[in-house]
Amino acid sequence: MQVPILKQGAYLIATVQSALTDEDLKQLRDTLVVSVSKVRARGVIVDVTALDVIDSFATRTLRDVAHMIRLRGAETVICGIQPEVAFSMVKLGLSLEGIATSLDLEEGLAYLDRKGKGPGQEVGTHR
């Protein structure tokens, strides 16, 4: 199952539609890292609202994506993690430290907008 990646202004939005295999995740990572500079995006949003499970591989891949994209000069926000998923991730010791997370797509866009305007508040990230 391929994850569609849409360009919206200066941002790329990847909306996960269904459960992803490890292969899908790797492909998502590679596509994002390549396309971020191709379209000169300033921010990337990965929407995981549809995921009922986020395992260690998925967490690691998301973390890698965020770090790689930062090296490519853009910001990443993971949005839409379900409450149950969030808690089981924490229980399993999977963390997204240093990576911006937001409630939903709207919040994620708002976060990137704030970031774009220079030093603003960073609700939702670790200081």
Add this chain to the structure above:
Amino acid sequence: MANTQDFATLAEARLETTASRLRELVAHLRQQRAQLREEWARLITEAKLLTAMTKEEIFAEATSVYDNYVEALETGTYEALQAYARNLSERIIPRGVETHEVVGIVLLLRDVLARSLFAKYREDFNKLNRILDAYEPAANRIAGTVAVGFVQERERIIREQQEAIRELSTPVLQVRERLLILPIIGVIDPQRTRQLTEQLLRGIRTNRAKVVVLDITGVPYIDSPVANHLVQTVEAARLLGANVIVTGLSPEIAQTLVNIGVDLGKMNTVGDLQGGIEEAERLLGYKVVPMQEPTAAHVVG
């Protein structure tokens, strides 16, 4: 073959005699109703049972219990009595009637009736024996039914109240757009921590909260599983894009947390609830300014 048939007829005969004896017994109890009922009510008062009720109430209840009792003996079915016992329990539990009182009065009635049987069949010891054979199992079963009914009703009420307490124990309050407060009062047990986590994460979802102030001023102590769970809850909230500020850690709790080595580095803690709300407002970009003092000119004009 012949043997089994004999046995069957014998059992039938015994059943019939039990039934006929019970009938005789019921007739006797109906006849003596007024007197036995009064005797029973007197014994209840004497034994200082049902002190929460007035004499008239005791008498009225005694009458209906008596009638239901006799009916159960007559019909051999306990549904009506069970329903009555439940209904009675519902009425008297809120008035503080205890289990031992209910058991006590039913046993008293059993004894009063047994005494009257002794008196009636004093002459014929064999007959008394047979009547008691029929009476005792039925009476014990009735006593059991009433007592169990009462205890079940009590348990039901306790369960309901527990449920109510549980629901009340972790309110999630919205104080401002995107700002929630969770005041926690009382000891946090594992069950409550789970519920807390659920409520917090769900609250963030439904209210679209950005900042949550978790106030634990009212929590006397915390142990390490609960502390770890709290830290995990804070982490999970962050994954939903919300910041959690923990306020009101008492000196004792602060000491315990440091002693058991809970990693609080990721937690945002502020001294008291006021400070927590101020911090939250700062994060959300609010600024609270005092209104101007109303001057004389304002009041007049």
